[in-house]
Amino acid sequence: MKASQFFISTLKEAPADAEVVSHKLMMRAGMIKKLGAGIYTLMPMGLRVVQKVEAIVREEMNRAGAVELSMPVVQPAELWQQTGRFGSMGPELLRIADRHGNDFVVQPTSEEVVTDIARQEIRSYKQLPKNFYQIQTKFRDERRPRFGLMRGREFVMKDAYSFDRDQASAKASYQVMAKAYRRIFDRFGLTYRAVAADSGAIGGDLSEEFQVIAATGEDAIVYCPTSDYAANMEKAEALAPVDPRKAASQAMVKTPTPGMATCADVATFLNIPLWNTVKSLVLATDETNVAGEVCKTQVWLLLLRGDDSMNEVKVSKVPGLATNRRFATLAEIDEHFGCEPGYLGPLGLKKPVKLVVDREVAVLADWVCGANEADFHITGVNWGRDLPEPNLVVDIRNVVAGDPSPDGLGVLAIERGIEVGHVFYLGTKYSQAMKATFLDQNGKPQFMEMGCYGIGITRLPAAAIEQNHDERGIIWPDALAPFTVVICPINAERSPDVKAASDALYAELMTAGVDVMLDDRGERPGAMFADWELIGVPHRVNIGDRALKEGNVEYQRRREAAATAVPLADIASVLLGNLKV
Amino acid sequence: MKASQFFISTLKEAPADAEVVSHKLMMRAGMIKKLGAGIYTLMPMGLRVVQKVEAIVREEMNRAGAVELSMPVVQPAELWQQTGRFGSMGPELLRIADRHGNDFVVQPTSEEVVTDIARQEIRSYKQLPKNFYQIQTKFRDERRPRFGLMRGREFVMKDAYSFDRDQASAKASYQVMAKAYRRIFDRFGLTYRAVAADSGAIGGDLSEEFQVIAATGEDAIVYCPTSDYAANMEKAEALAPVDPRKAASQAMVKTPTPGMATCADVATFLNIPLWNTVKSLVLATDETNVAGEVCKTQVWLLLLRGDDSMNEVKVSKVPGLATNRRFATLAEIDEHFGCEPGYLGPLGLKKPVKLVVDREVAVLADWVCGANEADFHITGVNWGRDLPEPNLVVDIRNVVAGDPSPDGLGVLAIERGIEVGHVFYLGTKYSQAMKATFLDQNGKPQFMEMGCYGIGITRLPAAAIEQNHDERGIIWPDALAPFTVVICPINAERSPDVKAASDALYAELMTAGVDVMLDDRGERPGAMFADWELIGVPHRVNIGDRALKEGNVEYQRRREAAATAVPLADIASVLLGNLKV
Known part of the structure; x- marks a missing residue:
C-alpha cells in the first residue's frame, strides 16, 4: 500500500x-473516530488491525x-422471551420495535438464535459434536460507555457455541476451544494469561478468561509464579490457614473508641x-410470595478480618445467600x-442473625470487634x-499477594489484566429453556450440552495497546500491526536514487507478500517518523541520500x-528474517 | 474441507x-435459515458464497x-436530522431509542456518517479525491419482506462514497467506479448489463444500475442488441416519431360506447x-402555505396512446409535476x-386543466377519446x-420492444433483470445539507462533490441463482461456488482403493489451493450426488471401484x-485447467 492511496490522519493531541492510553493513541493514530457515546467508526488504519485479529481467529x-455462520444482528424478541433474558437482562439489551410494533433486540450475544438453529437442525447424536461460530457486530447499551473500544456499546465479537451429546463430550469440546484460544493468543504476540x-x-471448573496483562487492566489476576495456577479475583480461593488458632491470652474488655468507625482507625487508635x-x-x-411481595427477611452477619475485603462471588456461594441478597437497611441493623x-x-445482639465467618477470622485469638454501642x-x-x-x-474474602497458592505449589502474586476472551461450559441452561433436544443412541430425546466461547475482536487492539506502547505511541506486535513494514523515503522528490531504492524495496517486499507501506506523501522526515511511531508500525526502513551513498539504509525497529x-x-x-507473522 | 467437519443440511422440499426459485433453492441447500420475516442466518454453506462475493468486491x-473503513450499524439520529432523512424516510428506517431515550437508527446506508467523517477529516483540496467504502450489515424495515435474501430486511451491502473537489473530478471518480464494477461483475461470472x-x-447521466439478467427479475431492462445502449425502464427514452402526422380524414363523431370504460374495450367495440x-x-x-395547508390545487390531463403505459419518472420531470403530485380525486375529476x-x-371541459401530451399522441390523426359523458x-x-x-x-410513456433506440443504432429489446449494484453521482446534495466543505487552491471553502456506489452483497447470490439453476438445483459459477470441486468417494468404507484415491486427490487439490470438498459422510451415491447438484458445486469427481479398476474416475460438470x-x-x-477462479 502506498500512503497516497490510503488514508492517514494523525493528531498531536x-x-x-x-x-486511557489505548483510547488516546487509537484516536491520535487515526484508527477510530467517535460517532456517539461508545460508538466508533473503524477508520482505515484501525480496520486493518481488526481484520488481522479476525483473520487469526478465523x-x-x-x-x-x-x-x-453469520446470525442476524437484529433478532426477534420471541426467542429471548423463551430463555427469559428479554425480561431479565437490564437496559444493556437494546430493544427495538419494528414498523409493525413487533419487539426485537440488537444482539449482545447469540445463545438464543444458535440454540434455535441447533434444535431445528440437529436431530441425532450422529450429528454431534458441532461448534458454530460467527464474527459479527454486537451491541450492549452500557450505562457508562468509555475507554474507546475497551468498553464501547457497539463492538465486534467472535462468539462460538458448542453442542454435545453428553458432559464428557462437552468437556472435550471445551478443551479443544481452550487449546485453540491459547494458539490464537500466542499468535497475537501478546503477553496473556488464561x-x-x-x-x-453451573458449577464445575470449566470457565477460563483470557486476560491480556497490562498495568492499566480493569481486572485483578491471581497467579502463582512457581506453578500453573491462575484465576481471576472472584474465583481465586483463599485456603484455610494452616496454623491452628492460638490460645486466648487476653480478657475481653469493652474499650472506648470515640469516632473510630473503621477497622483501620481502631487499629491505629489501639x-x-x-x-x-x-x-x-x-x-x-428476602423471601417473596407468589405475588412478588416480601414475606420474610433474614439478616446475616459476615465477619472478615479488618485487612481483608469481601468477595461478592464467594458470598453468593454461601448456602442461603445465592439470591435476593442485599445490604441490610439502617433500620434492620438497628x-x-x-x-x-x-x-x-x-x-x-438484640435479635439473632445468621453468622458467616471467614476462614481467617475463625483462627483469630484475642481479636477486636464493635461493641454494638456507638x-x-x-x-x-x-x-x-x-x-x-x-x-x-x-x-x-479476596486473596492477597503472598497467600498460599491453592495448588500448594507456592504463594500467590497479583497483576492486572484486560479480559479479551472467555471459554465457558454452559451445560443445559439454554437447551433446557429452549427445549433443544436430540435423539440419543436409544432413540431417547436428550438436552444438548453446550459451551460458549467469546473473543472481543475490537477490544483486542485496545488491550494490545495498553500492553504495548511508549511515550511516542503504539508498539504493535508484528501479527497485529496495520502494516508490518513502513518504508520512509527521505526527500525522494529531490533524489532519484532515494525514489528508485524505495520503489524497488517496496516492490520486492510486496512480491514477498509483506504487508508493507510506502510513505510517498513527501512529508519531512521528522513528521513522517513521528506519524509511524505513533501508529506503531514495528519495522521501519528510512532511505536517504547520505546512507545510500555508502550503499546503506537505516533499519529502525x-x-x-x-x-x-x-x-x-x-x-x-534482514526484514524477512525478522518478521513474526 | 471435509464434509464431516462442515455442516451440510439439505431439504427435499x-x-x-x-x-421464488433462489429463495427455495437457498433454503433447500441449507444456505440460509429464516429467523424472522426478512431476517436470515447465513448458514455455513451460504456464508461461504457471501464471503467469496465479499473477497472479489474488496x-x-x-x-x-x-x-x-467500517461505520457503525447503530447511528445517532442527529446526523440523519441534519439531512432531513430522519423525518423524510418512511418506516423503512428502523428507529431505536437507547437507555437514555436518545434516538438512533440502524443504518440502511451511510451517507450521513461518511459525510460527517469527510467534513471533519478533509480540510484541503490536497486530500481529494478520496473514496471510502465498507462492507457492513444494513437494515431496511420493508413493509413486505419476501423472496429470501432478494428483499430481506437485514442484509449486507458494500457501500462506497467518493469525495471530490469539483464536478470534473467527481465524474472521473464515478468512471473509475463504473469500470471497477464491470471488473467485479465480470469476475462473478454472471451475465449482467450496466x-x-x-x-x-441531480440531473446528468451519471447513474447506472448493474442488473443480473434473469427471467424472474423484478426490473425491466431496455437495451439495443445492435449497439451499446442500455437503460432501465424508468430512464429509457421514447423518441419522437419520425413520420409526420397524417392529415385528418374523418369527421369528429360522438359515438355511444355503453360500458366501454377502457381503451381496450373501446378499440374492440369500435x-x-x-x-x-x-x-x-x-x-x-397541491401548493401548500407555510402552515402546510393546501392553498392551491392544479389539475392536469395527461394523454397517452391506449397501447402505452405511463412512466412515473418521466412524468416527474414535466415542469410543474415534480413534487406534490397525486392522482386527482373523483370530485376534482367531476x-x-x-x-x-x-x-x-x-x-x-367544464373547467380548464393543464394538458400534457405524449409524443406519440401528438402525431395521431383521427383518434378516439372519451366524450366526457358516460x-x-x-x-x-x-x-x-x-x-x-x-x-x-x-x-x-414506457418504451416497448421494437421502439427505435435513442442512440439511433437499432431498435430496442426488453429483458428482465435483478439490480445488484448501482453507481450514482450525488453532487453536493449531502455536502450542502451537512456543510461538508474543503478549502480550494484559493483558500476558499467549497462543498465536496460526492458519488455513492452500492453492491448488494447478500442479494448477489440470490440473483446468481435466479440466473443459474435447473430442476436439480443451483449451478454456481466457479467464482461464487461454496466449493469449487467436490470429491464423491463411492462406498469408500468398503474399498480401500477408493478411499486412498479420494484422499490423495483431496490432498493434491488442497495443496494446489483449490476450494475442494471431500464428501466423507458415507452417504449412498444417489443421495450424495443429489445433495451436490442441489448445492450447485460446479465440478464433481466421483471415485468408485469399477472405474478405478481401469484407472479412471468420473468427472461431472x-x-x-x-x-x-x-x-x-x-x-x-484437468480440473486445474478448467477452474475459473
Missing part, C-alpha cells in the same frame, strides 16, 4: 474525553473444527495490627444490633470462650532505541 | 413461504483506489387498432370534466381542427448432462 477456529473464572450457577480487628458486614435476604454501623459486632469496641474476644465456636466458616545501518542489498532479507 | 475496490438509470433531481385510442390520466398538484373516469377526454366516446378527433395544437408535448471418464492420473490437471 487526544480529545479530552479519552481517558484460521484457528476453522483449524479447531468450528464451522462459521485464568480460571467463576462458572456461575495500636494493634489491622489483621487483629474484625469487621462486621450486615446483609439481608433492630438486630441496637447500634449504627461502625461499631457492630457479633456479641450482645464509640465502643471490644478487645480480647475469643471463640469458644466469649461466643460459641462458629459453625459456618467459609472463604468469603519500533521497540529499539536506535536505528542500525543495513546494506540496501541485504535489507529485504 | 422448500418451505411454503419461499416463492479486491477490486482496493485495486480501484478506494479505502476500506444500464443507465435515472439520476433523480373495431379499431388500440393505438388509435387515447387514454386520459388526471393528476393533481368538477373539471363533468364525468366519471372511463369516458374522459380533452374536449368540452357511455360515449368521440371518434375522428384531430389536432388543430377539433382542438388546438398541443403546446406541451413530452415523453411520458454441473452444467453438463453426462459425466466423462478421466484417468485418475490426469484428473487434477
Whole structure:
C-alpha cells in the first residue's frame, strides 16, 4: 500500500474525553473516530488491525473444527422471551420495535438464535459434536460507555457455541476451544494469561478468561509464579490457614473508641495490627410470595478480618445467600444490633442473625470487634470462650499477594489484566429453556450440552495497546500491526536514487507478500517518523541520500532505541528474517 | 474441507413461504435459515458464497483506489436530522431509542456518517479525491419482506462514497467506479448489463444500475442488441416519431360506447387498432402555505396512446409535476370534466386543466377519446381542427420492444433483470445539507462533490441463482461456488482403493489451493450426488471401484448432462485447467 492511496490522519493531541492510553493513541493514530457515546467508526488504519485479529481467529477456529455462520444482528424478541433474558437482562439489551410494533433486540450475544438453529437442525447424536461460530457486530447499551473500544456499546465479537451429546463430550469440546484460544493468543504476540473464572450457577471448573496483562487492566489476576495456577479475583480461593488458632491470652474488655468507625482507625487508635480487628458486614435476604411481595427477611452477619475485603462471588456461594441478597437497611441493623454501623459486632445482639465467618477470622485469638454501642469496641474476644465456636466458616474474602497458592505449589502474586476472551461450559441452561433436544443412541430425546466461547475482536487492539506502547505511541506486535513494514523515503522528490531504492524495496517486499507501506506523501522526515511511531508500525526502513551513498539504509525497529545501518542489498532479507507473522 | 467437519443440511422440499426459485433453492441447500420475516442466518454453506462475493468486491475496490473503513450499524439520529432523512424516510428506517431515550437508527446506508467523517477529516483540496467504502450489515424495515435474501430486511451491502473537489473530478471518480464494477461483475461470472438509470433531481447521466439478467427479475431492462445502449425502464427514452402526422380524414363523431370504460374495450367495440385510442390520466398538484395547508390545487390531463403505459419518472420531470403530485380525486375529476373516469377526454371541459401530451399522441390523426359523458366516446378527433395544437408535448410513456433506440443504432429489446449494484453521482446534495466543505487552491471553502456506489452483497447470490439453476438445483459459477470441486468417494468404507484415491486427490487439490470438498459422510451415491447438484458445486469427481479398476474416475460438470471418464492420473490437471477462479 502506498500512503497516497490510503488514508492517514494523525493528531498531536487526544480529545479530552479519552481517558486511557489505548483510547488516546487509537484516536491520535487515526484508527477510530467517535460517532456517539461508545460508538466508533473503524477508520482505515484501525480496520486493518481488526481484520488481522479476525483473520487469526478465523484460521484457528476453522483449524479447531468450528464451522462459521453469520446470525442476524437484529433478532426477534420471541426467542429471548423463551430463555427469559428479554425480561431479565437490564437496559444493556437494546430493544427495538419494528414498523409493525413487533419487539426485537440488537444482539449482545447469540445463545438464543444458535440454540434455535441447533434444535431445528440437529436431530441425532450422529450429528454431534458441532461448534458454530460467527464474527459479527454486537451491541450492549452500557450505562457508562468509555475507554474507546475497551468498553464501547457497539463492538465486534467472535462468539462460538458448542453442542454435545453428553458432559464428557462437552468437556472435550471445551478443551479443544481452550487449546485453540491459547494458539490464537500466542499468535497475537501478546503477553496473556488464561485464568480460571467463576462458572456461575453451573458449577464445575470449566470457565477460563483470557486476560491480556497490562498495568492499566480493569481486572485483578491471581497467579502463582512457581506453578500453573491462575484465576481471576472472584474465583481465586483463599485456603484455610494452616496454623491452628492460638490460645486466648487476653480478657475481653469493652474499650472506648470515640469516632473510630473503621477497622483501620481502631487499629491505629489501639495500636494493634489491622489483621487483629474484625469487621462486621450486615446483609439481608428476602423471601417473596407468589405475588412478588416480601414475606420474610433474614439478616446475616459476615465477619472478615479488618485487612481483608469481601468477595461478592464467594458470598453468593454461601448456602442461603445465592439470591435476593442485599445490604441490610439502617433500620434492620438497628433492630438486630441496637447500634449504627461502625461499631457492630457479633456479641450482645438484640435479635439473632445468621453468622458467616471467614476462614481467617475463625483462627483469630484475642481479636477486636464493635461493641454494638456507638464509640465502643471490644478487645480480647475469643471463640469458644466469649461466643460459641462458629459453625459456618467459609472463604468469603479476596486473596492477597503472598497467600498460599491453592495448588500448594507456592504463594500467590497479583497483576492486572484486560479480559479479551472467555471459554465457558454452559451445560443445559439454554437447551433446557429452549427445549433443544436430540435423539440419543436409544432413540431417547436428550438436552444438548453446550459451551460458549467469546473473543472481543475490537477490544483486542485496545488491550494490545495498553500492553504495548511508549511515550511516542503504539508498539504493535508484528501479527497485529496495520502494516508490518513502513518504508520512509527521505526527500525522494529531490533524489532519484532515494525514489528508485524505495520503489524497488517496496516492490520486492510486496512480491514477498509483506504487508508493507510506502510513505510517498513527501512529508519531512521528522513528521513522517513521528506519524509511524505513533501508529506503531514495528519495522521501519528510512532511505536517504547520505546512507545510500555508502550503499546503506537505516533499519529502525519500533521497540529499539536506535536505528542500525543495513546494506540496501541485504535489507529485504534482514526484514524477512525478522518478521513474526 | 471435509464434509464431516462442515455442516451440510439439505431439504427435499422448500418451505411454503419461499416463492421464488433462489429463495427455495437457498433454503433447500441449507444456505440460509429464516429467523424472522426478512431476517436470515447465513448458514455455513451460504456464508461461504457471501464471503467469496465479499473477497472479489474488496479486491477490486482496493485495486480501484478506494479505502476500506467500517461505520457503525447503530447511528445517532442527529446526523440523519441534519439531512432531513430522519423525518423524510418512511418506516423503512428502523428507529431505536437507547437507555437514555436518545434516538438512533440502524443504518440502511451511510451517507450521513461518511459525510460527517469527510467534513471533519478533509480540510484541503490536497486530500481529494478520496473514496471510502465498507462492507457492513444494513437494515431496511420493508413493509413486505419476501423472496429470501432478494428483499430481506437485514442484509449486507458494500457501500462506497467518493469525495471530490469539483464536478470534473467527481465524474472521473464515478468512471473509475463504473469500470471497477464491470471488473467485479465480470469476475462473478454472471451475465449482467450496466444500464443507465435515472439520476433523480441531480440531473446528468451519471447513474447506472448493474442488473443480473434473469427471467424472474423484478426490473425491466431496455437495451439495443445492435449497439451499446442500455437503460432501465424508468430512464429509457421514447423518441419522437419520425413520420409526420397524417392529415385528418374523418369527421369528429360522438359515438355511444355503453360500458366501454377502457381503451381496450373501446378499440374492440369500435373495431379499431388500440393505438388509435387515447387514454386520459388526471393528476393533481397541491401548493401548500407555510402552515402546510393546501392553498392551491392544479389539475392536469395527461394523454397517452391506449397501447402505452405511463412512466412515473418521466412524468416527474414535466415542469410543474415534480413534487406534490397525486392522482386527482373523483370530485376534482367531476368538477373539471363533468364525468366519471372511463369516458374522459380533452374536449368540452367544464373547467380548464393543464394538458400534457405524449409524443406519440401528438402525431395521431383521427383518434378516439372519451366524450366526457358516460357511455360515449368521440371518434375522428384531430389536432388543430377539433382542438388546438398541443403546446406541451413530452415523453411520458414506457418504451416497448421494437421502439427505435435513442442512440439511433437499432431498435430496442426488453429483458428482465435483478439490480445488484448501482453507481450514482450525488453532487453536493449531502455536502450542502451537512456543510461538508474543503478549502480550494484559493483558500476558499467549497462543498465536496460526492458519488455513492452500492453492491448488494447478500442479494448477489440470490440473483446468481435466479440466473443459474435447473430442476436439480443451483449451478454456481466457479467464482461464487461454496466449493469449487467436490470429491464423491463411492462406498469408500468398503474399498480401500477408493478411499486412498479420494484422499490423495483431496490432498493434491488442497495443496494446489483449490476450494475442494471431500464428501466423507458415507452417504449412498444417489443421495450424495443429489445433495451436490442441489448445492450447485460446479465440478464433481466421483471415485468408485469399477472405474478405478481401469484407472479412471468420473468427472461431472454441473452444467453438463453426462459425466466423462478421466484417468485418475490426469484428473487434477484437468480440473486445474478448467477452474475459473
